[in-house]
Amino acid sequence: MRQGELKMRFDRFRIIGCFMAFLLVSACGGSSMPKDSCDPETGSCEQVCGGLPLPEMSTACDADQVCERPADSCRIADLQGVCVAKPELCPEIYQPVCACNGQTYGNDCLRLQAGAALDFPGACDQPCPVVDCLPGSRPVDANGNGCATTCEEAYDVPCSVEEDCWWQDNLYCKRPEGTCGSVDGICTTKAEGCTSDYTPVCGCDEATYSNSCDAAIAGVSVAASGPC
Numbered sequence: 001m002r003q004g005e006l007k008m009r010f011d012r013f014r015i016i017g018c019f020m021a022f023l024l025v026s027a028c029g030g031s032s033m034p035k036d037s038c039d040p041e042t043g044s045c046e047q048v049c050g051g052l053p054l055p056e057m058s059t060a061c062d063a064d065q066v067c068e069r070p071a072d073s074c075r076i077a078d079l080q081g082v083c084v085a086k087p088e089l090c091p092e093i094y095q096p097v098c099a100c101n102g103q104t105y106g107n108d109c110l111r112l113q114a115g116a117a118l119d120f121p122g123a124c125d126q127p128c129p130v131v132d133c134l135p136g137s138r139p140v141d142a143n144g145n146g147c148a149t150t151c152e153e154a155y156d157v158p159c160s161v162e163e164d165c166w167w168q169d170n171l172y173c174k175r176p177e178g179t180c181g182s183v184d185g186i187c188t189t190k191a192e193g194c195t196s197d198y199t200p201v202c203g204c205d206e207a208t209y210s211n212s213c214d215a216a217i218a219g220v221s222v223a224a225s226g227p228c
Contacts, residue, residue: 050080066115074100074119087113098124138167157187162219172219180204180223191216202228 049060049067061067061083069081090109097108099116104123111118128147131139136155139148154167165171165187175185181204194213201212203220208227215222 047083048080049083066112067117068112069117071118071120074117081117084112086115095121096123097121098126133167154187158184159187160184172216173221174216175204175221177222178224180221185221188216190219199225200227201225 065083067081068084073079095107098119100119105111131148133151137151138154140152142149159173170190171187173185174188191213199211201222202224203215204223209215
């Protein structure tokens with residue numbers, strides 16, 4: 001057998017070996033393993049790191065490497081990544097990124113150089129973007145980074161203080177009659193129009209309202225029927 005043909009067969013076996021390792025990791029939940037994880041010339045596979053279900057299949061990165069995982073994954077403990085070499089030199093440009101350690105780095109290269117995992121592009125202390133939600137829904141922090149990113153239905157959301165109903169100005173924490181602050185309530189939309197009938201109630205703010213609807217306009221729960 002000629003030497004060139006022997007080398008081709010040997011390279012093929014090394015690639016197959018890496019591909020089988022990829023299948024084994026994927027079967028155990030390692031979906032983030034790169035598809036092209038083998039070098040056809042050397043037969044080496046990228047080193048997987050992070051929280052695999054089987055720890056013995058995942059190794060820690062070397063001292064001159066960092067475990068690189070997808071952005072916004074700091075709080076996903078079982079997500080794996082790939083060991084990436086820390087750069088020796090970085091460009092002098094300012095494109096800040098926030099790392100999982102809560103620190104802001106001048107650019108992504110400096111973040112890698114420090115061995116920190118990426119949380120999201122931009123400075124860590126930048127203000128959260130405003131998320132406008134339709135009535136009946138509220139902003140939700142889907143990424144766990146302290147900023148709302150999407151909306152979800154918000155019916156029968158429990159509350160203990162008025163601030164729990166912060167996502168819309170026309171909400172208040174409505175408690176069962178006679179309980180005021182002793183039990184939790186439900187975030188409820190304030191009334192917009194009421195009848196003129198006079199059936200007075202005493203509000204939890206110790207003010208008398210013409211009826212319970214008028215109290216709801218003011219965003220006040222009812223303490224008792226009748227004037228205060």
